[in-house]
Structure formats: structure tokens, C-alpha cells
Amino acid sequence: MNTVARFEHVSTHIFAEAWQKAASSFSGPEPDPSRIPLPRRATAGSAGYDFFAPAAFTLSAGESILIPTGIRAIISEGWFLALFPRSGLGFRYRLQLDNTVGIIDSDYSHSDNEGHILIRLTCDSKDHKTLSVPAGAAVAQGIFLPYGITSDDDATADRNGGFGSTDSRKVR
Numbered sequence: 001m002n003t004v005a006r007f008e009h010v011s012t013h014i015f016a017e018a019w020q021k022a023a024s025s026f027s028g029p030e031p032d033p034s035r036i037p038l039p040r041r042a043t044a045g046s047a048g049y050d051f052f053a054p055a056a057f058t059l060s061a062g063e064s065i066l067i068p069t070g071i072r073a074i075i076s077e078g079w080f081l082a083l084f085p086r087s088g089l090g091f092r093y094r095l096q097l098d099n100t101v102g103i104i105d106s107d108y109s110h111s112d113n114e115g116h117i118l119i120r121l122t123c124d125s126k127d128h129k130t131l132s133v134p135a136g137a138a139v140a141q142g143i144f145l146p147y148g149i150t151s152d153d154d155a156t157a158d159r160n161g162g163f164g165s166t167d168s169r170k171v172r
Contacts, residue, residue, distance in 0.1 A: 004144050005075040007038040007049070010116045018068035018116055019054075025065045026055040028135070033070035039142060048084070048141030051119065059123035059131045064098060067139065072115035075106040081142045085121060089139065093131045094124035097140070104142070107158075 009015075015033035023030065031054045039049035051069050059065055073081050083102030089095040098120040109115030119140050123131050133139060149155075 004079045005073050005081065008072050008074060009033050009036065009038070009070055010072050010114045014114050014116050015068060015070045018113075018118060022066045022068055026057050028055050031055050031070070031135070036070040037136065039071060042138075047143050049143070050086070050138035051083070051117070051140040051142060053133050053135055053137050053139050056135045057133050059093075059095075059121070059133075061123055061125040061128045061130070064120060064122040067119040067121065069117045069119060071117050072109050073104055073117065073142070074109050074115075075104070075144070077106050079144050079146055080105050082145055083117070083119060083140055083142045085140055086138055087141075089131070093129055094126065095131060095139075096122055096124055098122055102140075102142075110158075 010033060012033060016030065019030050033054070036054050037052050039051050041047075041049055051071065054068065054070055057065055057067075075081060081102075081104035083097060083104065084090075085095045085097055102117075102119065104115075104117060121139065123129075125131075
């Protein structure tokens with residue numbers, strides 16, 4: 001098994017900035033980011049590290065939520081973290097990430113936001129089911145994967161941000 005990363009909490013002020021944008025979707029007060037569990041595998045054979053809801057929330061069919069996880073990943077060069085919804089939630093509620101698969105690059109942790117991992121989920125239930133998630137429940141999973149580059153690769157830019165921050169020709 002390769003050891004390729006470690007999870008850490010983001011600072012209180014970085015979490016607070018993200019929480020202000022998302023707070024209306026959650027039940028209860030702003031959580032202490034240092035008390036949010038770091039992602040972990042459920043079993044020795046699990047590939048995915050579970051990410052946990054910082055507070056309770058409810059999603060009806062067609063609704064979305066932005067989840068500030070309070071977590072960052074320090075990832076070795078040559079690896080990335082792929083984020084997916086928890087399998088059971090996908091099957092039962094058609095819960096999905098709005099960008100289908102979240103890609104956390106190894107240099108994301110150097111951004112001004114400390115590499116704070118934000119997850120946007122949508123409940124796409126065709127049966128009009130409502131998803132109720134208690135604080136601390138696992139809602140997404142991350143898997144570390146290696147990647148390669150081409151022989152003529154010339155990337156030299158520095159990252160500062162997420163969600164399309166590296167595209168110089170923004171799609172509108």
C-alpha cells in the first residue's frame with residue numbers, strides 16, 4: 001500500500017468564510033471545524049475515505065447543498081483525490097456531485113483557501129424521496145489515484161483556488 005497523502009483540518013477563519021455561504025442549508029449552529037472527523041476508511045479493504053457532514057441537513061428531490069467539509073488533503077506529487085457520493089446514497093436517493101467527480105489536485109492545498117474541500121451534492125430522486133442527513137454522517141468518499149503526464153508536458157502555472165481556477169479561458 002502506498003502512503004500518498006494526509007488529511008488536516010482547515011483553519012477556523014477559512015471554514016467560517018465557507019460556512020457563511022452555506023449555513024442556511026444546515027440545521028444548528030456553525031460547527032467547530034476542529035471537531036469534524038478527518039476522513040477515514042470504514043474497513044481495511046475500503047478504497048474510499050469517508051467525508052462527514054459537518055451539520056445536519058435535509059435535501060428534497062431536485063435540491064442541492066454546498067458542504068464545507070473543514071478538511072484539506074496534503075497529497076504527494078503524481079497523485080490526486082477523486083471524490084464521489086457514498087454508494088448507498090447514490091442508489092437510494094440518486095445523490096450525486098454536481099461536477100460528477102470531484103478532482104482534488106496535489107497543489108490545491110497551497111491555495112489561499114488552504115485547499116478547503118467543498119462538496120456540492122444534489123438529490124436527484126425520481127421517486128421524490130427526501131434525504132435527511134444527521135451531523136457526522138458519511139456523505140461522500142474520496143479515493144487517491146495516480147496520474148501520468150505526456151512527454152511534451154509544459155505546465156508551469158501556479159494554482160490559487162478551486163472550481164476552474166486553472167483555466168485561463170473561462171467557460172461562461
